[in-house]
Amino acid sequence: MKGEVAARAPIRIEVEKGKTYWWCACGRSSSQPFCDGSHKGSEFSPVAWEAKADDEQWFCACKQTDNRPFCDGTHNTLGGDVGTQDEAPVIEQRENGPLVIKHLSNFVDHEGNEIETKPVMALCRCGQSKNKPFCDGSHKEAGFSSANETENPAGRVFSYEGSKVTVYFNKLLCSHAAECGRHAPAIFNVEQKPWVQPDEGSVASVEEVIHACPSGALTYSEPGGKARHLVGDEVRIRVERHGPYQVRNVKIDGAQFAESATEEKFVLCRCGLSKNKPFCDGTHLDEEWRDGS
CATH class of the missing domain: 3.40.5 (Ribosomal Protein L9; domain 1)
Known part of the structure; x- marks a missing residue:
């Protein structure tokens, strides 16, 4: 029995003489190419290998090798593009x-x-x-719990109508990155009521904010149109200082998205305090969480 494909290219490791390495056979480990215990409860077991000398070894990551724990080139026969970059x-x-x-x-x-x-x-x-x-x-x-404890996981969407554009806001999604206030303070100002006033700036300024918003909490529409996000083509994860992971164009498995959210950009909790896990709900700011950076 072969494990799940963790990657389609081998992983180079500088090994130390006399050290035993436990190679992941199931493919589910988050510490590839080595075991982290994710096989527990399955039919898989890690493979032990002891280094005979200080050396460089290429460990199999596709888990289909017949020369465990090392790469034998089988990844080249799996089909599709070879190499994790593809x-x-x-x-x-x-x-x-x-x-x-x-x-x-x-x-x-x-x-x-x-x-x-x-x-x-x-x-x-x-x-x-x-x-x-x-x-x-x-x-x-x-004792970390990854459970979502939000009473209303859909959140609530508020609308702010202007003469040329309407802005929508789902507070549950907001990570308080404050990009809106930085890019268009005349339109987005928490000191005024309502805090969003689309007619205090241009449509271009609103669009700039919608694109900059890392969480997807803000969307907009023009007369007769549907609410939309502005994301761009960049594929990346950015680590916000003392804040969440800002994700663009990376798929997340097993997540329930709130109303008006997009799967193309979102923020993931890093402090462990959010009630809306896996997403950030801004609690890191309220609790003054620090990441040590």
């Missing part, structure tokens, strides 16, 4: 555990600096890891 990135949720990201190539911090990626990565969402943004297993000691 595969669509995806986010998988581990119950009461991390977010597992596969095939992501564009991963940046709050300043836009690139973060080194691997074919499979486990990202912390309990807020307790000492190795943020990556998971270090702290969720187990913290």
